Amino acid sequence: MSPPRVRRPDLGGPFPEHIAVIMDGNGRWAEGRGLRRVLGHREGIRSVREITTSCAEMGVKSLTLYAFSVENWKRPRAEVRYLMRLLRTFLIGERDTLMENDVRLSAIGRLDSLPDDALVELRRTEELTRDNPGMRLRLALSYGARTELADAARKLSKDVLAGKLDPDAIDDETLRSYLYDPETADPDLLIRTAGEMRLSNFLLWQASYAELYVAQVCWPEFRKPELMEALASYARRQRKYGGLVLDRPPTKPIPPVSSERP
Ligand code: IPE
Ligand code: IPE
Ligand code: MG
8 A cells, every 4th residue: 555645735834743732622512512521522533533634644743632631530430431432442443544644653641540441452553553654643641741740750850869860960851851752842733622721731841832722613623624724823923932033024014113103
């Protein structure tokens, strides 16, 4: 089978290498239709498939999807159980699509909290797709950024105590090396659906300079056209990282100075 063609759209500006998504609003999507909340999660899988495939086709290098937070364990038991069953079904059912699109799947989070049957399928899918040369799809599962930082601090302290790490030599990059997946570059674009303007404990360290984009639609309605809008918005951004951009014209024209000014 020939490898899938990668076609990067020209949106007149930069294109993100790594996109991270807070997939929110599944419950609202269902409730708004008089359906049970969990049916929103089921419908959300279609968006996961469409967004993953579209990103892979457009040559995005990494896509990180916030699928289940450490705080989400607080939800009603029936909803958590449904989500874990859905995760397992997804991991089995999407294998062909992942292989067809050359996607390599991995996960970040407190994975040992997942039910054994879901974890087994996660490991199988990781193993099956590990040599795929295309996009990396990272699922954030039982993930919390504060937990990630606490886990990193614990490992780092042990290395200091064992004499493997000099505390005076610790810098940003040292800290990065203790995070769940230090190899994957920071997200360039962070999308959240369902209109919420918060990070909900997602990639707090890595998203320091991510460009934020909030879509009003709920996750089950976030499909390729909505992704293209987010990419078009990103293409108009100027990333400055605290410095100054001297070689690009400003995005908005500056109004001419009135000659009548005093
Ligand atoms: C996001 O949708 C999916 C998960 C958090 C697992 P929600 O379930 O949070 O949907 P809303 O925000 O309640 O509508
Ligand atoms: C964030 O959504 C977590 C995921 C999308 C997996 P939540 O719905 O859990 O976040 P809050 O409670 O609105 O902050
Ligand atoms: Mg929510």
